[in-house]
Amino acid sequence: MKRKAVFLFYTVLIFDVYGQETFKPDSVKPQVWAIPTTDNIRLDGKLQETSWTKAKPASSFTQVEPYQEHKANDSTEVRILYDDRYIYVAAFCRDTLGAKSLKAPDLMRDFNWRAHDTFAIVFDGFCDHRNGMSFVTNPYGAQKDYLSFDDTYFDSDWNGLWQVRTSRSDSGWVAEFAIPWKTLRYAKKDVHEMGINFLRLRRESNEISVWSKYPRSYGFSRMEYAGILKGIQPPPPGTNLQVNPYVLFSRHDKDGSSTLNYKIGGEAKWAINPNTVADFTFNTDFAQADADLQVNNITRFSVFFPEKRQFFLENASLFGPGISPNDDLSGGNMIIQPFFSRRIGLDALGNPIPIDAGARTVYRSSKRSIGAMVVRQHAYDTLPVSHFATVRYTENIGKQNRLGVLVTTKSSPGHVNAVTALDGFFRFKQAHSLSVMAMHSGTTEKPNGLAAYGRYFYTTNRFKFWLSESVVTKDFNPEAGFVSRQDVVTTAPGFFWYYRGQKLPYRKLIRSFEPGVASEFYHSITRRELIERSVKITPVWLTLQTGGYIGFSVTPSYQHLSDPFQPLGVYIPAGQFTYTRYALSMGSNASRKVSYILLYESGSYFNGRLDLTDIQLNLSPLPNITLRLRYNDNYFQEVGDQFTTQHVRLYTTQLRLALNPRLQLVGLFQKNTQTHTNAYNVRLSWEYKPLSYVYLVYNSRASTTDPSVREVAQIAKVSFLKQF
Structure with a gap:
């Protein structure tokens, strides 16, 4: 143990010496002034009102990518106005190639911003350098927004009430935002400034530039690097209530019988003050939520599907502390979430369970955050009525540290399950961070359980x-909640090296060389022995200047099965297995009209062989038309007790037709040879006014082996949002 500690100390010391090029926030931050306006601002992306000419622009953007702190090659100018209802932000993104260089593969809400020309705003309304509220658009006015905390926890699917319109010309493109003061969160009174930053991604050159600079290894939501918005006078807090009722008609066909139904319900959001928001839901319906993409799982981990239902998405990061793999797959594959909202209103197969009502209140300030949520789940089939409750408290310690407690309960007649968790987040200097949590679970007439984790990043x-x-x-x-493995002690060390030095070959093609090692060791607590080991060695990972990538990895693995394991129906007996797998990963420029992602894995697998092919092809001849095709094939060769040889294939087709960002038709088809099913989901959505929708939904699931096994649902839903 002592040797490990010494090794870790010297490793971090070496990294600290050679891992620089980061910098502290500027002591004198850039400033931009907003000016009041009495003009009737017409949101059209053309900036024809005289007030826009009076506002002094924020410019002088510097690069984050590819050359940190270099001047941006194409300039960006940002102007800000406000009145008693809105704060207006206009960005002129100049482009030397004009409109023909602009990239926008689709018009979906919450688009993949790295595939688009992008302009983004982030506000720090409390000036606490921790909370961020971001608004993002592309040259065609698609919207993306999210909440962030410490640039570590994100509510990526939060949908705020705001508008944006854009225009394109031979000089570049313009984005014009109108963000209601009631959408922003800020201190109760005497607010004259906020933290703010702007980001632009010019996709033709894959250049990211920002107004207030920050190191390349950090994110746009790292608010201690933000600049200052001055001169504002937000209105004093007043009535801030949103009501969103809906009416729904549906027809459900199953087993030869047909059921007609109607449903009335809705949601309400009451901003009690700028720090406190209460949400209510009644007869909750999620017919408009995206269908889950099927996964063929060949690991011993449980599949973790993300939350997609709107009521549970806002402030999800406050209620959902825990660990999971990062987007770059660092940190290990273990997932521990003491609260996971998909346990509410969905069964084990993802089928909906009626929700009678729910309420949530959240208080956020520069010092602490407090949240509480209660939901009543209706009795369904053989499941009794259930009540879920969650309480969360966090206290900010110093500038970048935090301590918290989380309590969750699930109760039904004669049964109670409760989990208590204590957690902390600590950032030492700028490069070092540590997340910790200890958890206890108690269940009626069952033994208590414990869990804990610690995760350190440099x-x-x-x-x-x-x-x-x-x-x-x-x-x-x-x-x-959710936990991917039980009865384990997990150790997962690893590192990536990012090299952009002069010795990098083909620098016009290659942006960085990023080799790494990611290892994981699982020991059984009850058996007191190693049950799984994997060491993923990636000697080659090249990030291309266009945003594409090429990588190769080797993963020697060890598995000690105490019980049989059945991945995709292939029976593998208990025993000890050692095998090695090889993987080739490739991805092209995601902003092009034709792009692809390829993963090919081969090598031994337990006592046999497995070849995995996963191909994704994206076709986008226009931003209004997007076709995505995916083919996943697991080819088992002489695997398991029966030396099984078989293909298990999953086909996915997604088509999106968009007249504009507010009127879209989306179709999804999935064919799975393992479950012998064909599944369709077709959804027409029309946002006829901000966050007010008309939905027409068609769902079908049918057996490919028995034509009589088929389930069809047809849904029409209208919702209306009114803000008081």
Whole structure:
């Protein structure tokens, strides 16, 4: 143990010496002034009102990518106005190639911003350098928004009430935002400034530039690097209530019988003051939520599907502390979430369970955050009525540290499950961060369970190093949460090296060389022995100047099965297995009209062989038309007790037709040879006014082996949002 500690100390010390090129926030921050306007601002992306000419622009953008702190090659100018209802932001993104260089593969809400020409705003309304509220658009006016905290926790699917319109010309493109003061969160009174930053991605050159600079290894929501918005006078808090009723008609056909139904319900949001928001839901319906994409799982981990239902998305990061793999797959594969909202209103197969009502209140300030949520789930089939409750409290310690407590309960007649969790987040200097949590679960007439984790990150422009440790006992049972493995002690160290030096070949093609090692070790607590080991070695990972990538990895693995394992129906007996897998990963420029992602894995697998092919092809001849095709094939060769040889294939087709960002038709088809099913989901959505929708939805699921097994649902839903 002592040797490990010494090794870790010297490793981090070496990284600290050679991992620089990061910098502290400027002591004198850039400033931009907003000016009041009496003009009737027409939101059209043309900036014809005289007030726009009076506002002094924020310019002088500097690069984050590819050359940190260099001047941006194409200039961006931002102007800000306000009146008693809105804050208006206009961005002129100049482009030397004009409109023909602009990239926008689709018009979907919450688009993948790295595939588009993008302009983004982030506000720090409390000036606490921790909370961020971001508004993002592309040259065609598609909207993306999210909440962030410490640039670590994100509510990526939060949908705020705001508008944007754009225009395109031979000089570039213009984005004109109108953001209601009631949408922003800020201190109660005497607000004259906020933290703010702007980001632009010019996709033709894959250049990211920002107004207030920050290191490349950090994110846009790292608010201590933001500049200052001055001269504002937000209106004093008043009535701030949104009501969103809906009416729904549906027809459900199953087993030869047909059922007609109607439903009335809705939601309400009351901003009691700028710090406190209460949400209510009645007869909750999620017919408009995207269908889950099917996954063929060949690992011993449970599949973690993300939340997509709107009521549970806002402030999800406050209620959902825990660990999971990062987007770059650093930190390990272990997932521990003491609260996971998909346990509410969905069964184990993802089928909906009626929700009678729910309420949530959240208080956020520069010092602390407090949240509470209660939901009543209707009795359904053989399941009794259930009540879910969650309480969350966090206290900010110093500038970048935090302590918190979370309590969740699930109760039904004669049964109660409760989980208590204590957690902390600590940032030492700029590059070092540590997340910790300890959890206890208790269930009626069942043993108590324990879980805990600690995850350390060291992040600079040259290195990323991590060490994750977690413990989950066999009796840990978060019925309102999620855990991917039980009865394990997990150790997951790893690192990435980011090289952009002069010795990098083909620098016009290659942006960085990023090799790394990610290892994981799982020991059984009850058996007191190693049950799984994998060491993923990536000697080659090249990030291209266009945003594409090429990578190759080798993963030697060890598995000790105490019980049989059945991935995709292939029976593997208990025993010890050692095997090695090889993977080739490739991705093209995602902004092009034709792009692809390829993953090919091969090599031994337990006592046999497995070849995995996963191909994604994206076709986007116009931003209004997007076709995405995916083919996943697992080819088992002499695997398991029966030396099984078979293909298990999953086909996915997604078509999106958009007249504009507010009127779209989306179709999804999935064919799975393992479950022998064809599934369709077709959804027409019309946002006839901000956050007010008309939906027409068609769902079908049918067996490919028995034509009589088929389930069809047809839904029409209208919602209306009114703000008081």
